[in-house]
Amino acid sequence: MRVRPTGRLGAALALTIAAVIALSGCVAQEPEPTATPTAEASNTPEPDATPTGPILRPGEAAAGNRQFFDMLNNESFDANGRGDGRSIVDKLVENGFEKQDMEVTPDATAIGLAADSIVVSVRIKGECLIGQFTADNYSSSIEPLLGTGSCLVGKTRPIDW
Template sequence: MRVRPTRRLGAVLALTLAAAVALSGCVAETPEPTATPTTSTTPAPEASETAPMLRPGENAVANRRFFDQINTEYFEANGRGDGRSIVDNLIENGFEKQDMEVTADTTAIGLATDSIVVSVRIKGECLLGQFAPDNYVSSIEPLLGTGGCLVGKTRAIDW
């Protein structure tokens, strides 16, 4: 015996299909799976920057990182220190004494100065390092018309 579809059955199927389509918009979407981070056994690449080093023949910008490293290490060990040991430390690390200037450690009446400034002439520029009781700072400045880096009377570097 064969069952014939009736109009009623067709209507029920149409309503069921319409309800399924309408309700499909109400169903929560399944979230996309997120990638789980994995650990790598490959070592991380080393920093592309090389360690600071003296770069003879290059300009002040190329030598500033090394100048700052040397002076920062000195400051951390000695605080403000004194002009002679600051200059000696730079010489020990490859800077040329004849290219340096340093301010006095004491005032005309024998009091300690607020800071000591050391300079190194490099290719028409000046690396300046200032040692104060609580910090060290540096800058690069143009060479003065006098051919030096520091204004005023500086301490003789004749040792």
């Protein structure tokens, strides 16, 4: 005579058997080795990185260079606020603008107080890129070259560093 499990024991036995059958397919297998690529010297040169933002355009007029001028000056303003004329000019020179084409106003007033603003200019093809740094913001414009051949009216400081 054959005995059939019933009740809780039967249900437990049935679940155990089902679990064994389900897990029998979950046998851990060793992953097959894959080929590891080796670094080889390539005779093909890497493509030049294409600039993603504004760039200096030496052959173009002020309008073609304003975005780059503003980008550099906004970086200076974000890092230093109004800052000082020398650091502003140095950043522009480091990024390709010509020092001999620049003018900058003094950092201090005649009585030694910090100037309310610093103005920097770059002469480009008979026009002037002008950037003004105040305590609160930076702004710029493109203006015609003055009859004097300069961009700024009034006293400017020598750029002799």
